[in-house]
Amino acid sequence: MAKTLFQKVWEAHTVRKLPNGQTQLFIGTHLIHEVTSPQAFGMLRDLGLKVKYPHRTFATVDHIVPTNELKEPYSDPIAQEMIEALRKNTKDYGIRFFDTTTGTQGIVHMVGPEQGITQPGTTIACGDSHTATHGAFGAIAFGIGTTQVRDVLATQTLALSPLKVRRIEVNGKLAPGVYAKDVILHIIRVLGVNGGIGYAYEYAGTTFDGFSLEERMTVCNMSIEGGARCGYVNPDQKTFDYIKGKPYAPKAADWDAAVARWASFASDAGCQYDDVKVFKAEDIRPTVTWGITPGQAVFIDEKMPALETLNAADRQTAEDAYAHMKLAPNTPIKGTKVDVCFLGSCTNGRISDLREVAKYLKGRKVSPSVKAIVVPGSQLTAIQAVHEGLDKIYIEAGFEWRGAGCSMCLAMNPDKLVGDQLCASSSNRNFKGRQGSQTGRTVLMSPLMVAAAAITGQVTDAREVFTV
């Protein structure tokens, strides 16, 4: 019978059926970070349990680690305490830790792919909702809670129920200035922030075939913003090429067998999907959010919705959003004043993002009214960017060049909005208060749109600022 990748991976990792009807699913790769793991290790100690498969858990620090202060002890004692706790826990239990001193630390969803730990046909779990990122490689990757982190540490398994699979096909070529970020913002806008509840999203079609792994990661990353717990792209030659030579990639004689195995996990032709949605790449334009959920988005040249065009439930959320964002319905979002520009995050903090923006930023200047920061998602990305001289381009343009971490995506660190500042952000969430100020405002967009906002001091169509 023809099967989807989701079904094949699920079956290969099924241990047994649990009494409550759920599946005990083997988690091949477990990723942990400093914020959602300490309580799990505490629970483990309380229960007198050990880490069952320590070599299948990998740790790094990203959420709380400051990006403007690279020497320890950090001036934030809680950040210092949390990194120390992870050092102790990984040492006590024999877990590999990509620490800040190794040159390999970074946002957990960047470290996995960079190290070749993220592989097709595997199951991955992490106490972070953006774990779906790893689906770009054809892995089934779940964001989990802290008690589940305990479950994986203690048993290397989770109690889960299978998901339905929705194939989301995007076909055609994106116009210049339109990026993977616009594709996922558009998908979420159309299918809704809760449209994916109960589903895994399979992203497919010629647009995805043409995407690099980094572009696929940007899309899979935001699956959770559409309500889908995981999202994936079927593995292909690009996937294998990306993994080849990475530290944890299969070597020598094992390589060919691994590739054959990985390829066998791809969804079969003629398999049944629970739902299919089809989009045309040429219909997608640069997209920005105007509200407080990632689904509240418009094309940059559209007006924000008039309240009377919305149904009752959406209207209530929209009224709340307009009040928080201090924006007016039925007006253009283009031209809205921007105070802060943030380029980074597990959505768009990769080397390809930094290269793409740098290409256009050369010789341009950040508006004096804007604070702009660029935060490479990982130390390896930062090292590569410096090697290519990208840091100089950003610094000359007026961006602050930072160390690796989550930074202003969730503002658990010193990078926070102040008051009602409006941030043009390449991150993934525009929730109220998300960027560290209760009244702070976030407009999500692609990295190039962030750069255009930085230069003009406004929410701008990048295609009018740069020759794309």
Place this chain on the structure above:
Amino acid sequence: MSLAKITQVKALALAVPGDDIDTDRIIPARFLRCVTFDGLGEHAFRDERTGPDGKERPHPMNSAQAARIAAAKKGVMVVGFNFGCGSSREHAPQSIWRFGFTALVGGSFAEIFFGNSTTLGVPCVTLSKEDLAECDAFVRANPDVEVTVDVAQLTVSAGAKTWKASIAASARDGLVNGKWDPIADLLEGAEPVAKTAAGLAYVAGK
């Protein structure tokens, strides 16, 4: 590890309206700067409840009803659709539970939030849109009437009203059988786990 069988939660209720309430709103990230979940209860919905000036805002969680629930350490929160979306932080259901809520009734729940809550022994049941609106209105109009979330019978009832409720079968099974924390079952599977692991080339180191 023996756990309570959670067949029914009968308690005073509080309506916390709105759709797409994300976990950043339930517990802002600055409260994740901790290595235990202790003390999270007092910060549930912190930025919804307190303005930037530090003063209390009008919010259901600041009401006398919320204070009664906190004192009783049991309560039913009636919410909207897609509640608990966004970040996977277990700190969100932990804060609601530690505040005093022991069951949630809503239109729909984000999956990670739902799983995190179930594992704490906090049932999250759903009602149809119409029934939810009726339940919400009833709760506001009758703050002294206890609401019963019956996980076994799959109903929510209050006064003379009874609404048909839903919850994932596996969550219901775990709650009513006192197996809502799966760790005991997962540990029991150690042998078949080892077998599965041995059959996976990447885990076996190939």
